[in-house]
Amino acid sequence: MPRRLRPLILLAPLLGFLALAYALPFLGVVGWSVTRPEPGLQNYHAALADPLVLSVFWRTLRICLLVTLISVTMAYLLALLWVRGTPLVRMLTELCILIPFWISVLTRAFGWLALLSNRGIINEWLTAAGLLEDPLRLVRNEFGVTVGMIHFMVPFAVFPLASAMRMVDERVLLAARGMGASRARVFWQVFVPMTSAGLMGAALLVFVFALGFFITPAILGGGRSVMVAELIYLRIFQSPDWGLAAAISVILMLAVSALLALLLKQLRPGGER
Structure with missing residues (x-):
């Protein structure tokens, strides 16, 4: 058997x-x-022209960008502690990163609902302390959705960032310090640019995950901050409008595929950045 065909034979069952x-x-x-309820591209036209669908697209984009920005920022700080902290700090940080993986996304979403709802722990404490007369609206809106999604996404963003930080040549940092650069200047002008591939990878990873998120927005949004995945669910099981739901799914799939292609190109070993 030709040597070039052996990997394909091994990959055939998976493919x-x-x-x-x-x-x-x-x-x-x-x-x-393109066939329901009748053949044609009317479902794609509706998906790109319907004000309701467009508002959901824009809300999803807005929330995903905000979640990506905050999650990557928090993950960068965690990864920095994990890679460059003292042994005790590294151990505690690693626990903070790994423990969320042991808790299901559904449990975490209901946990945030118990914390942020009108009769939740936070509002009860603030009301009992006399700081509030009426409870804050922390769920069934974009704030609650954003908080829940950030909590889920941060651990995923840590790993590509930590990998990039471990590849930083310590000699370059020492050389910058030896030439008189301050610690802050070394960090912003040397360390951060050297971890830019990890930043890009983490941002794309979080954004792609966030685009298709369903459980947390459905629970914490309460039907008032509908995102694309929840809209697809509603169009299939409640409206029902299977053709429009399928068109939205295809558009979302194409967007995710384009972002994944960008991610693979960015993280390709030996690839240019």
Whole structure:
């Protein structure tokens, strides 16, 4: 057997499974988008022209960008402590990063609901302390959705950032210090640019995850801050409008695929940045 064909033989079962589990269902969704309720591209026209759908798209984009910015910033600080802190700090930071993976996303969403709801722990404490007369609206809006999504996304953003930080050549930092640069200048002008690939990877990873998020926005948004994934669910199971839901799904899939292609290009070993 030719040596070039051996990897393909080993990958054949996995590729076959992926084709059956993902490619065929996606082709079925594409078919629905151009055939239901009648053949044509009217579903795509509705998805790109309907004010309601466009408002959901813009809300999703706005929330995803905000979640990405805050999550990557917090993850950068955590990764910095994890990579360059003392042994005790590294151990505590690692626990803070890993423990959220042991708790399901559904449990975390209901935990935030218990904290932020009108009769939740935070509002009860503030009211009992006399700081509030009426409870703050912290859920069933974009604030609650953003908080819950950030809590979920931060640990995922830490790993590409930590990987990039571990690849920084310590000699470059020492050389910058030896030439008289302050610690702040070394950090902003040397360390941060050298970890830019990790920043880009973490940002794209968080943004792609956030685009398709469903459980947390559905619970903490309470139907008042609908995002794209929840809109697809509503169009399939409540409206129902399967053709429009399929068209929105295809648009979302194409957007995610483009972002993943950008991510793979950015993280390609030996690739240019």
